[in-house]
Amino acid sequence: MARKMETIHDLIEEGKTRALVWLICILSLAYFLSLTSKWVWLNIPISFLIISVLRYLSLEVEIHRRGPTICQPSYLSYLQSRQLSPHDPLLFLARDKMKWKRNIDSPVVEVAVDEFTHKIVQEFVTDLWYSSITPDQEVPEQIRLLINDVIGEISQRVRHINLIDLLTRDMVDLIGSHLELYRRNQARIGVHVMGTLSSEERDERLKHCLAAAKELHPALISPEDEYKVLKRLMGGVVAVVLRPQEAQCPIVRCLAQELLACVVMQPIMNFASPGLASDEFCHSACMLLG
Template identity: 25%
Template sequence: MTYGDVVGGRWGCRAVAVISPSKWPGSRSNTRLPSADPVSERATLFLIRRTLCSQLGEKGRSTPSPIDEILPPLTSSNEVDLQLYAFIAIIIREFVQTWYSKITPDQVFVEEVVNVIAHCTRALEQRLRNVDLESLFFDELPELLEVHVQAYRTAHRPFNPRPFQSNPREIYHSICPFPALSPVPHLESESSIQQQKENEAVYRQLLVQGVLAVLLPTEDLENDCLMAIVGQIFSEMILGGAIGGKASEPWLLWEGITKLAEAIQGRLRNKSNTQVGFDGSLTDGKGPAAFDISGRSSKSWRIGQAIQNTFWLVLQYIFLALSVARLVVITVASSTHLPSRIAPTMKVTGSVPLEDEVEPPRLTNSNTAPKGRVTATKQPILKMKMWSCAAVLLDLSVRMPWLSAAISMVQWAAVAGPGEVGNTDGILDKLLSDAIQRHILDPSLLPLLLRTARAALFPNNAPAPPRQIPSAPEQLLIRRRGAEAILSLVPPKIQEVYFGPGEERRVNEVEELLNILDDSYCNKHLMYGAVELILTRLMPELAEKGVEELLEERLS
């Protein structure tokens, strides 16, 4: 057997840890270590085979079988399956095998857990194809964030002097009621804290049981032991530990914002380093290269310099105008070939109403729709809540009301003005939708996102040691670094116009914007609301029926 026999084949064959290196010719070591990079493909395959494939007939084989032939497929993409199986392997190794291996060496139960998860992921993928991701990520989730920001600022705005101030958490909870987070925990009342934790745990169990009742086949639903273990893994380790726990901590959210801003800054820096001036000359940033002025009078040199600067300025404006004209022509020409955002059986018979009081457009067949009724299946991109959410986050209506009004006027003109270029399926609408699909909702980005998430949550393919919660001064320092990272993405001139002069003032202003994530209890409302919204879009049954009704319907 050669080394090529071990590592050849598809991606599933490149994990060589199942064959002892002592059998190789000239081997000097008794063990073979995985790649130094814990998230590399080699190390990932080593982890999956050692945890999930050790009892699946791999012994005695001269060449290991590919992973996709041993384990059931999770999705239609092998790259996504690889990253998901890495998550499953870590969770089963750290949280299931630690106690199950003490009971019995049998691995059948682990296989059953993997099969249950595979059933869920395949069913979710099929449902995901029918979800309007544009509306979910750019309209509904931003609307949820906008409500959170407004409720947080209202709750933390002092209306009365200090002796008569109300608890901000109670005000927030009254504005955004969430039964699972009742009652509002008080530090001086241990019973309220304990009762709120119990209600939250029951909510997570009910949510997971409802998801499993929709996705799993009947024979798996009848296995009470399997349902209990899988439900515990999803409700406590994923929902409770990750989303309701770590992801709700303010300092962790600020750190995530800082890393994201630094990553964007790095990409922008790399892109700027590759740009070259259109004239190919080296400049000092103020104009063409300086030249020797010895022997010339100061006045004649200033005149010549002014003429030269004017010439280059005119040339730059001409170049910019030609570039913009070329972009507009190419954009308009290419928009005719972009796919329509309206379903084939639907058509727009009128303009989209802008008033909030008007009844929203309904999904109606074009043959029976009244004249003038909008039958568009999707919201125009320009009317989605991501724009108003950004304005609320930046407090635009307070800082620059004239700019907010001007943007609203431009938005209205694009959607309802001549040509309705921003209306559903208009030229601008299709261009924005195409840019979102190509640059943000690109499925090829999912494996990289899962790999990055695994590296952050499980460094070295194992749960990170419990991190000590930063002290109050350390959390303030984390928030300040986040504010500085955000400001680094904004040009200095725009900073000065929007926030005013003074670097310290600008940092304080951005820190004030980041304070919307300052309360972990309020953050839980946002996190659980987002999870519930996503699940109800994937599984509308959860919004229509209770968990007991779903289980009774499936098991009967």
């Protein structure tokens, strides 16, 4: 109650102050007007009107200077505007399940590929580690569809290859260029010297000779360079296989690129090495004989 009385008292005091200021302004203006007019009592209402108009204009200028009042939305309204609908595409991992089949266009091959990828995902993903984390089956299914898309893309590209030109022109030119490169570097090293070297020493001499002539493939310079080449090549594969929204995600793109380069392609390239292949063959033979 005391607080309310203080507020009323402050309002009364403010009213008195404003009334006194208005009275002083009106009388002052009326006095200046009386210097040019003999009607003193008429100058008082004229002064009141002039001061009222000036006060109104000053308020208008102040309002325009402040600009329109913008109502700031609440955080709850912001959340409601950002809320996704139950049928929003972002909530679903929609992938075209028939795309890879259209690329292959062979029912027998489609069934074989589907069974093959299902067994791979079941053994190396679901049973190996994913089932121990969650009973979910959506991620293995998406991985299987992604592998199918890769196989379908490869199948489509293979179907567009002209086998006649590939076997009679491209392969012949490729083999001929490699043989010519080998003969040229063999002549630089020396035919008799090459005959006295072991296979490892011969490969090393050829590597140095090709590097000196700047004809060595970048992937053969060092293991790090091989990794960089594979990573760059797999980046192109990922860009073709992944959907646009997936390829634009840096984490998904980098993870897929690294997995393809390090987990898939590097073991294949190592297995294609003659030394490793012979070691694997000897190991398998010993296991069979033992």
